[in-house]
Amino acid sequence: MLNLLKAYINKNENCAKWLIEEFCNLQILEEMLLQSNQKEMRRFVVGLLYCAMLKLYPLEKDLLNMYWVNPEVPQNNQTAIGNFALILMKNLFYAKKFSANCS
Numbered sequence: 001m002l003n004l005l006k007a008y009i010n011k012n013e014n015c016a017k018w019l020i021e022e023f024c025n026l027q028i029l030e031e032m033l034l035q036s037n038q039k040e041m042r043r044f045v046v047g048l049l050y051c052a053m054l055k056l057y058p059l060e061k062d063l064l065n066m067y068w069v070n071p072e073v074p075q076n077n078q079t080a081i082g083n084f085a086l087i088l089m090k091n092l093f094y095a096k097k098f099s100a101n102c103s
Helices: 002-011 013-022 026-034 039-069 080-090 094-101
Strands: none
Touching: 002 013, 002 039, 013 039, 013 080, 026 039, 026 080, 026 094, 039 080
């Protein structure tokens, strides 16, 4: 099943963008990665996210740097990968309380 989902993500960049945008929601990110005590489920989700980021990066790489040049302008952050990275960095210390679930 994982290979079929990855193949579908690799075929359609809209699917990859949708997946990354869904994981920009902190509640979904917390439930699927931080609260899950099943190692296989976390590995499954991370594999899908990695595949989606690899698909989107060639399309968004030129726009990714615009946010870091002038972060005060919200229009500079138009990329799904950029939003996802900001969510991860912003909540990095929040993940510490869930470290008992991860090996």
